[in-house]
Each structure stands twice: as structure tokens, then as C-alpha cells.
Amino acid sequence: xxQAFLYALVGMGLFTLGxxxxxxxxxxxxxxxxxxxMGSGVFLVLVALAARGxxxxxxxxxxxxxxxxxxxxxxxxxxxxxxxxKVNAATGRPELSDSE
Amino acid sequence: xxxPVAKQILFRLPLQVLLLTLLxxxxxxxxxxxxxxxxxxxxxxxxxxxxxxxxxxxxxxxxFRGYDTLLEMGVLLLALLGVWSLGDAPEGRDTxxxxxxxxxxxxxxxILILVAGYLLWVGAHAPGGAFQAGSMLGAAGVLLFLSGxxxxxxxxxxxxxxxxxxxxxxxxxxxxxxxxVGRLFLEYPAPFAGALILLIETAATLSIGVxxxxxxxxxxxxxxxxx
Numbered sequence: 001x002x003q004a005f006l007y008a009l010v011g012m013g014l015f016t017l018g019x020x021x022x023x024x025x026x027x028x029x030x031x032x033x034x035x036x037x038m039g040s041g042v043f044l045v046l047v048a049l050a051a052r053g054x055x056x057x058x059x060x061x062x063x064x065x066x067x068x069x070x071x072x073x074x075x076x077x078x079x080x081x082x083x084x085x086k087v088n089a090a091t092g093r094p095e096l097s098d099s100e
Numbered sequence: 101x102x103x104p105v106a107k108q109i110l111f112r113l114p115l116q117v118l119l120l121t122l123l124x125x126x127x128x129x130x131x132x133x134x135x136x137x138x139x140x141x142x143x144x145x146x147x148x149x150x151x152x153x154x155x156x157x158x159x160x161x162x163x164f165r166g167y168d169t170l171l172e173m174g175v176l177l178l179a180l181l182g183v184w185s186l187g188d189a190p191e192g193r194d195t196x197x198x199x200x201x202x203x204x205x206x207x208x209x210x211i212l213i214l215v216a217g218y219l220l221w222v223g224a225h226a227p228g229g230a231f232q233a234g235s236m237l238g239a240a241g242v243l244l245f246l247s248g249x250x251x252x253x254x255x256x257x258x259x260x261x262x263x264x265x266x267x268x269x270x271x272x273x274x275x276x277x278x279x280x281v282g283r284l285f286l287e288y289p290a291p292f293a294g295a296l297i298l299l300i301e302t303a304a305t306l307s308i309g310v311x312x313x314x315x316x317x318x319x320x321x322x323x324x325x326x327x
Contacts, residue, residue, distance in 0.1 A: 016126070049130070
């Protein structure tokens with residue numbers, strides 16, 4: 001097993017941890033952070049698997065995809081945070097309630 | 101009626117088991133990816149000479165998969181439109197920075213802009229490029245805003261919007277011109293590819309920096325990004 005796979009497994013762990021936090025937490029900020037942790041896990045997997053070949057240069061295509069993904073993640077996070085502030089201002093609670 | 105604690109355990113235990121199963125499956129999937137396959141790296145290396153830059157990541161980003169990057173600039177702009185459509189920016193408190201913060205900002209912001217320029221230029225042959233440089237500019241804008249600098253009212257309307265759309269606009273124009281002479285969308289002629297990529301990246305850096313600062317401010321027009 002090469003080092004790249006170790007990083008990829010850590011990335012999978014981050015993804016699963018983020019998914020768990022996304023499901024159990026109610027506060028929207030925690031959910032947004034959880035989605036970001038999940039995204040970081042996916043980026044780690046992509047970057048790690050790009051370098052899995054022995055003694056070769058890392059594959060640049062996944063690296064470029066990660067750069068694109070980071071910018072999209074930042075934009076989505078900013079939009080989500082703005083929406084969270086609006087929810088907080090409208091209901092007084094930073095939570096999404098499905099009842100009442 | 102189940103007690104809340106018991107209910108929580110009843111809910112969380114199956115969830116943890118489920119997620120552990122998912123993790124095992126994902127790990128199995130990752131481990132069964134064949135190693136020793138070079139992927140697209142070889143093809144990129146073969147065509148690197150015609151791309152106009154020497155850094156393979158930049159070549160993929162702006163040239164080979166330029167369409168992705170073009171759409172990504174669109175996503176950044178759309179997110180900003182979404183944030184702006186939610187209303188005005190919260191009133192930033194008018195902070196008076198202390199002398200240390202003030203002089204540190206005056207020192208740091210030119211350095212940040214210089215580093216952004218360096219990253220933009222070095223992106224042609226080493227790790228770097230428009231997004232790294234743009235986030236440097238965004239950090240400079242956020243730093244200026246947090247230490248009490250504000251942009252004049254007259255820059256907030258047209259100038260700000262022009263700077264925001266420059267990146268996407270230049271990209272679309274450079275991508276469309278080859279269509280007029282019978283080539284493909286985003287197909288840069290090899291002799292000019294390097295210059296065109298630098299042009300696109302410069303415009304994109306500016307737009308990304310301004311857009312990130314504007315996203316940080318979180319709203320329309322109350323206070324624009326400082327540049």
C-alpha cells in the first residue's frame with residue numbers, strides 16, 4: 001500500500017465524519033461546517049489518488065478539478081452562510097424546524 | 101413515550117453502524133482503484149508544448165479543460181448574485197483601528213498584492229495561478245475592510261460591477277473569437293496561447309479577488325470591497 005492510499009483513506013474518513021455531523025447536528029452553522037469537512041475529504045481523495053502512480057508526476061487533471069471545486073465550495077459556503085443569517089433573522093433560531 | 105436520551109441512542113447507534121458500513125465500502129472502492137495507471141497525465145504531458153504554459157495544472161485549468169473554469173467563474177458570480185439578492189450587507193461597525201493594526205495593514209496589503217502578482221505570473225511554469233492570486237487579493241480586501249477602510253460611494257456601483265464581470269467577460273470573449281475564424285470554442289491558437297492565458301488569468305484574478313471580498317461582506321452596496 002502506497003502513501004497515496006493512506007491519504008485517500010483519511011479523506012474517506014473525513015467524508016464519513018462530516019456526513020455523521022451533518023445528520024446529527026441541528027444548528028445550521030454546524031451543518032455548513034460539516035458539508036465543508038465532507039468536501040475537504042473528497043478533495044483529499046482526489047489529490048491523493050492523482051499521485052498513486054509509482055515514480056511518475058502526479059496527474060494534473062484531478063488537481064485542476066480540486067482547484068475548481070475549492071472555489072465552488074467557497075462560493076456555496078458564502079451563500080449558505082448568508083441564508084443562515086436570514087433564517088436566524090426571520091425565526092430567531094439558527095435551525096431548520098420541520099414541525100410547527 | 102421514549103425518553104430523549106434513549107431516543108438519541110436508538111437513533112444514533114444504527115446511524116453509526118450505517119456510516120461505518122459506508123466507510124468500509126468507500127475504503128474498499130478506493131483500495132480497488134488500480135495503481136500504476138498514469139491516467140490523463142501522459143496525454144497532458146504530450147500536449148503541454150501547444151498549451152502555451154509549462155505548468156500542467158494551469159494548462160489543464162485554462163486550456164485543456166477551460167470550459168470547467170469558465171463555468172466556475174460563472175458559479176462564483178452566481179453565488180455573489182444570490183448573496184446580494186438576500187438584501188443589504190449588515191452594517192459594519194465603524195471600527196477605529198489602533199495604531200499597530202493600522203500600520204500593519206498599510207504594510208501587509210501591498211505585500212499581499214505583490215504576492216498575488218507573483219503567484220499570477222509564476223502560474224505559467226510552477227504551482228500558482230489565477231485562483232491562488234485571487235484569494236490573496238480577497239484576503240487583502242477582507243483585511244482592509246476589517247481594519248476600517250471603506251470604499252467611496254462612487255466606486256460602489258459601476259466600477260465594482262465591471263470589476264466583478266471582467267474575469268468571466270474576458271474569458272468568454274477570448275473563447276468566442278476562435279469561433280469567428282472557424283475554430284472551436286476556447287481553442288487558443290498555439291502561438292498566442294501563452295499571452296491569452298495570461299490575459300484570462302489576470303482578469304480572473306481581479307474578479308475573484310473582488311468577488312471573494314464582496315462575498316465576505318455578505319450583501320449589497322453597504323460597503324464595497326477596497327481595492
